Structures are given as C-alpha cells and as structure tokens.
Amino acid sequence: DIQMTQSPSSLSTSVGDRVTITCQASQDIGHYLSWYQQKPGKAPKLLIYDESQLDTGAPSRFSGSGSGTSFTFTISSLQPEDIATYYCQQYDDLPFTFGPGTKVDV
C-alpha cells in the first residue's frame, strides 16, 4: 500500500495568515492527489483534486501543487471558517490511502 504522511500534524495560526501543509507519498503517484477539509461532526469536503485543480465551489484562496511524491496545500489568507482538519489522499493505486490529517486552529 502507498503510505501518505502529512506535516505538520497540527498548527495554530491567525486569521489572514498564509497556511502551508505538506503531504508525502511513499512512492510516485503522479498528480493523483486530492485534499479534503473536514470540520468537527461533518463529512469531508473535496477542495483540490489532480494535485492542483480546485473543485467546484471551493474558494480560490485554496491551492495545491507538487507531483510525484511531494505535495503542498496552501491557504493564501486564512479565514475563520477554514478552521478544520485537512487530509490528503492518493488515488493512483488501490487502496486509496489518506494522510493522517493536519488540524488547523487559531
């Protein structure tokens, strides 16, 4: 199975800050990486797919980059509603493994 790691596991930030989360895959996954946002008690929400494509309705302050084994997720200017846990997921090979998550709070 492809192992996904994320860093940091948590971060405390301020409204308006730029936030960056990294995701590493244990093998080359091309650009088959997505990012999800999950708020407490809610289902995950797709933000980014194919490493950098913004899903319909996702705010443009969210972006993704990278390829192969190393990926980055960025919130350009953190808003209060962005407080959540963020997960990366690879879908290059089954099983479609998730990273352990990064909890973002203020």
Added chain:
Amino acid sequence: QVQLVESGGGVVQPGRSLRLSCATSGFTFTNHAMTWVRQAPGKGLEWVAVISYDGGNKYVADSVKGRFTISRENSKNTVFLQMNSLRPEDTAVYYCARGRTTTNFSPQDSWGQGTLVTVSS
C-alpha cells in the same frame, strides 16, 4: 442538488452483520463510481471500498477483505456495504461518497452525512 443519505448503522455485537445503504439523488448515478470511507472515533479517514459505475469492478481494503462486500443497485440509485463478522475495530462513522468520474480511480466529490456503526458486546 446532489444528495447521499446513508442508513443502516447501529449497535451490533461482535461477529454479527449489518448492511449499510446509501440512497442517492440529484445526479446520474450510473456516471459515477461509489466509495465507502470510515472514520473511527477521534481518528482519521480510512478508505474502505469502491465500486465502478456499472458494478463490474469492486475493491475492498485489506482490513475488511473477506468480511465486507460493496454492491450497487443502479435501478434504485443506491449503493450498499454488507458487513459480516464485525469486530470492535470496525466501530466508526461510515461515509458514502461519490466518485468524481466513472472510473474507480478518482477522488470523492460529494459525501453523505455518515452513519455510525458501533460493534460492542
């Protein structure tokens, strides 16, 4: 609008079975692969199973292989997860999610609200 509604969760003893259902609406069901993802209390997301748009291809995680089966009934726009020989470690919220494309190899772009399965004696 796109809706996915899971049902069938509950409290069950170890070794027993449960069948989860996910009723969908608001989109062309046969244009999408469907996935089950679970989340144990206080833990991260774990991918469980995927089924192709036509039901012809199915894959389950090793942690549930031989115990869980995914299926779909396209005439009813519904996907199922049959869970047998349940273990305490299967306790989780189970989410049904729509694949972004017809292929199994796509992210999940719409999710249900989840249904809680608790395996306990």
